Amino acid sequence: MVCLGNICRSPLAEGIMQHKAAAAGLRWTVDSAGTGNWHVGEAPHRLSQKTALQYGIDISQQQARQFRPTDMAHFDRVFFMDQANYNEARRMAGSQWNADKAMLLLEVLHPGEGQPGLRCLHSPAPTSTRYCPPVAQRSAAPKACAPPFLVFHYHIIPSSHYRISMPKPSLPQGTRDFSASVVRKRQYIFSQIRQAFETYGFEPLETPAMENLDTLMGKYGDEGDKLIFKVLNNGLERPEKHEKARADFEQVLAGKNIAGITERALRYDLTIPFARYVAMNHGQLTYPYKRYQMQPVWRADRPQK
Numbered sequence: 001m002v003c004l005g006n007i008c009r010s011p012l013a014e015g016i017m018q019h020k021a022a023a024a025g026l027r028w029t030v031d032s033a034g035t036g037n038w039h040v041g042e043a044p045h046r047l048s049q050k051t052a053l054q055y056g057i058d059i060s061q062q063q064a065r066q067f068r069p070t071d072m073a074h075f076d077r078v079f080f081m082d083q084a085n086y087n088e089a090r091r092m093a094g095s096q097w098n099a100d101k102a103m104l105l106l107e108v109l110h111p112g113e114g115q116p117g118l119r120c121l122h123s124p125a126p127t128s129t130r131y132c133p134p135v136a137q138r139s140a141a142p143k144a145c146a147p148p149f150l151v152f153h154y155h156i157i158p159s160s161h162y163r164i165s166m167p168k169p170s171l172p173q174g175t176r177d178f179s180a181s182v183v184r185k186r187q188y189i190f191s192q193i194r195q196a197f198e199t200y201g202f203e204p205l206e207t208p209a210m211e212n213l214d215t216l217m218g219k220y221g222d223e224g225d226k227l228i229f230k231v232l233n234n235g236l237e238r239p240e241k242h243e244k245a246r247a248d249f250e251q252v253l254a255g256k257n258i259a260g261i262t263e264r265a266l267r268y269d270l271t272i273p274f275a276r277y278v279a280m281n282h283g284q285l286t287y288p289y290k291r292y293q294m295q296p297v298w299r300a301d302r303p304q305k
Contacts, residue, residue, distance in 0.1 A: 002089055019056075033064075041065075069096040077103065205274065205293045
């Protein structure tokens, strides 16, 4: 069972298939996946879990994973919730794609009826309805040509029955977008500056947006250090790190820099990164070393209106 994120449609389809197979005494391997990878490791969406439980099916132990090209060889049938994910999986599978195994779920159940794909809970519906993954009994009997193990039923839920709140788009304080006309002006100005520098033998340099925290701290004074944007370490959400993370956060609240919480920071200016670059590459540079650098920096100032 394949959808986009593997947290709402395909987990329900997997749970239903497993439930029906077990009831029929069939020892089938049933799985689900998503063509996207942003929900990998997550449990199914709470609305999908709630809907499944209403019909005695527990899908809470499922974990999202991404579709793999080898799935085409491992499974006898691969059902897709919609045409978009069918197309994306075909692209991902490449030479391992097997069109004989790949099927659109509703097209198999109701061939020739032009059924829309099962829509994701998060996708906008073109009409006043949204298609929920197959759970409730459909009023009409399934087509006789559908294989027994494909007898899934679905219902249509008016969109007024649930609401998914979408936050109003906004920008972080102190940042802004640049429209095409502004970008062209900025690029022209930068090109003139570059040309002037290079006319006098200066070479371009770019350094990473992030530096190690110990490279930046202590170089700008106490007030300057407070304006540095620090980056949290990866993996702090892992259960085995919770206890140490809590202890380290207590130290952070006391004003200390703890490597267990943050080891990196966004660059505050271009001077310290330049000094770090020279220190790391002094043996390869020709002196006097003439460089120019035009890159953004980040400071936690209070921006003026």
